[in-house]
Amino acid sequence: MDFSLLYFANRTADDAPAEYDLLFDSARFADRNGFTAVWLPERHFHPFGGAYPNPALAAAALAAQTERVRLRAGSVVAPLHDPLTVVEDWAFVDNLSRGRVDLALATGWNAHDFVLAPERYAARRAHTLDSLAEVRDLWAGRTVERTDGKGRQARVTTYPRPVQPDLDLWLTCSSHPAGFEQAGTLGLNVLTALLFQRVEDLVPRIRAYRAARERAGHDPATGRVTLMVHTFVGESDDAVREVVRAPFLEYLASSVDLWRDRWPELAAHSGPQLLDHAFERYFRTSALLGSVEKCVRFVERLREAGIHEVASLIDFGAPAPATLEALHRLGQVRHAFVN
Structure with a gap:
């Protein structure tokens, strides 16, 4: 443990x-x-959690204060950001910390947060899955396509390059069993809480997570x-x-x-x-x-x-x-x- x-x-x-x-x-x-780690949240426009509008900023400060402990986003609200800036920010922290970064991605749920990206609220889960794929690609050094300032299609990658060749990723799941299964299917770790679920509720959800990993070809014992x-x-x-x-x-x-x-x-x-x-x-x-x-x-x-x-x-x-x-x-x- x-x-x-x-x-x-x-x-x-x-x-x-x-x-x-x-x-x-x-x-x-x-x-x-x-x-093992310190987990840093992302919250916007409300005092509850409002000390942490950008977990990468907090992680960068801690990189200079620590030597061993992992620095984790818990969580990046993926639909509020372009994956390009997520990877730029966290690759910078990965360099400062000499390779101690991990990320959890979340869909977000509070509509007020989405004043930053109101058009993404309804499809926030789909945006999170799209972000996940691009974050993985960019972290590995691959390119993604964007439209530049002159309206042209351009392929870009991010700098600085991270220290770690691979990024350990979590999906934040509240209490809905489908979230656990989705994390398993995608081969992700799970970050969850007991806000509106009990310890005994976790047992079937974790079992479903393991089964989903196996169905998707991931080792069910890992994750x-x-x-x-x-x-x-x-x-x-x-x-x-x-x-x-x-x-x-x-x-x-x-x-x-x-x-x-x-x-x-x-x-x-x-x-x-x-x-x-x-x-x-x-x-x-x-x-x-x-x-x-x-x-x-x-x-x-x-x-x-x-x-x-x-x-x-x-x-x-x-x-x-x-x-x-x-x-x-x-x-x-x-x-x-x-x-």
Whole structure:
């Protein structure tokens, strides 16, 4: 089982630059203490996740702060970008980091984000698949066709050339089984979360992912499944609850209006009672929140479900000093799974 860190800070903080101090400090901790990767999101036009409008910028900053840990986009919202700029940006980071870049691609779901490319929203899944093919081609040094400033067809490739000849790719899947199957068919890894699915729901979805890989001619035993989980490991369950409950509820509340298009039945019932219920679900069954012993048991469940990597979301609002201290206990959880 691999352990990584993932970031999705709410950009309504009183001291916004301090969030990036937490990013740098925790990434250096991950780099020194055997963690696999840091995952950096892409979010636009909303405080929830708004600290990260461009994961390549954050990864470039971390490339100079770290030496070993992988630098991963989690995720590039593919329909909002030309694959040319995606590969240019991340090949630059691949050079800065001497070959430590991986990418997850996502279709996007919030219509408001698509003010950047409104014509692509309806067909965003098809645009993502087209982007995937071009990203792979460009990373390998092949050319793609575009129309230049004089209306002529031109074939172009990107520079700088990346350090890595091949790019490890994930597809971000929410809870729909078709997404897992599509990732398997395409030979991609999977990045998923427990936002609106349970651990037991993952079992058939991962099984379908493996079957799709096999049908498409990929080795069904390969392909990695990464799960994002909110994380704070403390001395005891009660101590963790006391530290995280208020900031976690505030964090959840900041995202409610993002649900309205995709999950209107939840938004219609939003309020303190729903948020309390959501917190209890996370705390009891869907997050690494609690003592080392509780979190080890939870990771055991994830491993049995077919998860290969835990991506710990740590910047949901708990005080930075406490969050950094909690990383040491997360390290204890990780050591329980070191072969």
